[in-house]
Amino acid sequence: MRQQGSMSSFIKSDKKGEAAPTGWMARLKAGLTATREKFGSQLGSLLGRYGRIDESLYEELETLLLSSDVGVSSTQDLIAEVRKRVARERVSEPAELKRILKQCLQELLEPIAKPLSVDGKRPFVLLVAGVNGAGKTTSIGKLAKYYQTQGKSVLLAAGDTFRAAAVEQLKTWGERNGVPVVSQAGGDPAAVVFDALQSAQAKGIDLLIADTAGRLPTQLHLMEELKKVKRVITRVIPDAPHEVLLVLDANTGQNALAQVKAFDDALGLTGLAVTKLDGTARGGTIAAIARHKPIPVRFIGVGEGIDDLRPFNATEFVEALYD
Helix, strand or coil: CCCCCCCCCCCCCCCCEEEECHHHHHHHHCHHHHHHCCCHHHHHHHHHHHHHHHHHHHHHHHHHHHHHHCCHHHHHHHHHHHHHHHHCCCCCCHHHHHHHHHHHHHHHHHHHHHCCCCCCCCCEEEEEECCCCCCCCCCHHHHHHHHHHCCCCEEEEEECCCCCCHHHHHHHHHHCCCCCEECCCCCCHHHHHHHHHHHHHHHHHCCCECCCCCCCCCCHHHHHHHHHHHHHHCCCCCCCCCCEEEEEEHHHCCCCHHHHHHHHHHHHEEEEEEECHHHHHCCHHHHHHHHHCCCCCEEEEECCCCCCEECCCHHHHHHHHCC
8 A cells, every 4th residue: 555654744834825833743832822822821920920839829720720621620639739749849939830730730641642553453443423513524534644644544434424515525535535435325324334344344444434423412313323333333343343432622621521421321432532622722621531531532633734633642732731
């Protein structure tokens, strides 16, 4: 199979026609600008106003974390851990609080920063779900490209049969990446995925990514349809799907937790992809997920470029939150 160029080799332009940052850390920092301005910049300003660490500083730090959508219990846990380390290390300078908080954040996120390996199964079946507008179909296109760069052959299943535009969108991504797409005009989603499974097995495809229709967790009949798609996959390949990935829009903030719980109850999630972090100041949502529903965050999206969906790395993420 023809190898594609490395992800970092792509250069895209912004709407003003200027070259966007090409290194991943540069793109990550650029994508997290809104969250960093909400959190990192205000943190620096906050610490600069205090001559020593006291209760007022802790209270303001708590407010800052809450306003960044870290969540109530996650914030309380972080503040408690920061207090403990400040006492243990006998720290009194507010500037040291920045280092300690950074360490605590990283340790909170580290357990959910688990890249997705599609090795060991052929085809590896990746079932993708999410609410309307989360960026599901676009994420699938980017995932196809990402795994192609690793030398994997990819097949897409257009399981969102409710929205004709979704099928066309997926086909466009398929054409762009040179990836075949299995679809049916107005077909049953489970039937489309079944056909795609048959095709993937016959052709020796490495990775099958199945799209599904966007739905709200409260749409019980559509959630049942998702369960049906999963059952069909399991009937064809008993240990599949090998990954059930929920795509989350970071703009939903704390509502993302409700989505994770509902889809996990219905499907048994194994991974998350958090998209649109570049359009929100709510990057702290990932910390809330780590505290309440520690399902692995496989990918994060920080832009519209094809290379702007990448594996989640806790160290890089926390580093990008700070000035």
